Amino acid sequence: MAFYFTRDHEWISIDGAEDSTATVGITDYAQAQLGDVVFVEVPPAGTTVDKGKEAAVVESVKAASDVYAPVSGEVVEANAALEADPSLVNTAPETDGWFFKVKLSDAGQLDGLMDADSYKVYCEGL
């Protein structure tokens, strides 16, 4: 299991080999910035997402934010639990509050993403 982080505060976890699926969500830092999440729209299974392009929408009481796909590929599963309980993004952003799982089309896109330590340093500098 490997965790990667983006400068836009998404996380990607890869279980097993690099040609397997990646789980995507937003970080604890991101949810704290958003505040109370009241709605999440995730791409349904079968959708193709492109790295850096809008893939999901997360709405807090305050504002709407786009979530960018940190990697390209085909969505194989969307987190259905978020529809009934969007606050999972606040309470468990890096576990139960995951957004979608995607089958990587180019594992090379993981190069250059941050690991947990680098991401922590990055957030401290914001």
Added chain:
Amino acid sequence: MSDPTSDPEMDDIETGTLPLDAWHRARGARMVAFAGYHMPIQYDGIMAEHLWTRTSAGLFDVSHMGQLLLSGDGVVEALEKMLPADVASLGEGRMRYSLLLNETGGILDDLMLTRRADGYYMVVNGATKYDDIAHILDNLEDEITLNHMDEQALLAVQGPKAVEALARIVPGVERLVFMTAGAFDWDGVPLWISRSGYTGEDGCEISLPAEAAEAFAERLCQEPEVKPIGLGARDSLRLEAGLPLYGHDLDPETSPVTADLGFALSKRRREEGGFLGAEPILAERAAGPLFKRVGLFVEGRQPVREGARVLEAIDGVEGRVTSGGFSPSLQRSIAMAYVPAVLANPGSKIDIEQRGKRFAAEVTAMPFVPHQYVRKGA
């Protein structure tokens, strides 16, 4: 993720500091620029603060608002030239909601006017206060004095337990009823307190010298019912209460008739006219407005916000959402919008489009959450 903190109203250029600035920061508030000042947007979180205010009592710092005092011979006549309110019949210690209007009947600001022994006390919006002062001075005779009380802070304590908590510190406030006000004293600090607010809850607004604001806020928050609340919850509370926000739901292109604020046009003033904008406003009132401000229940949980399109149109002009969000009390999406007047009745179906996505909505009576005002004889 796109930056959720970006806000076109934020502007760090010459952002002012209010009397409670350090106090908010020490209490962990997240500060943003609003109406030209650094203001607390939230402490614990908007949802929690909102629900705390609905069930207990919240303390709001609204010192950015303009506090004005008008006095002198002929002040009643002068005010009646600018405002559609029946100023002459306003008794001492009584307050009224009113509007500053332009010649075409557009709303320059909304305000609270209170008659005091020393003159007429007016609370106007923070973002518009300097424009308001210029407008008022343009329309005043020399005999009238306008005092901008910028040495005063303004706090609001709102919620079902607000008055009982405040009464422990300032005995006697419990005798005020909704839309009345009076002078009080706290350890030698003069307080001007009204039973009013912007949340739909019972509560008071307290004008006091800026140098005493921190000690008073600190003392009030020692009461177990009271917590400080940020601007975020202030906005969601006023939306649930159906109260318009100037600069969003009201603006100089919108008339009181279109904004459904007919109650601010008192009967005598409607009959006599003689206030700025009276002719176009009374003509519109007689003919009926083309658009009207209404409340909407939006299907689902996703908020529709200011700027979303109302697809129903008159002569090619669409309506628009002017405020919207997720209602913490009702756990659903609500909005205020201008819709064609023929569709302004509760139950009318409205189609909204936001960022290319359609939403079904239905007109509903406001407030969304019942007001809890404590009125005379209650």
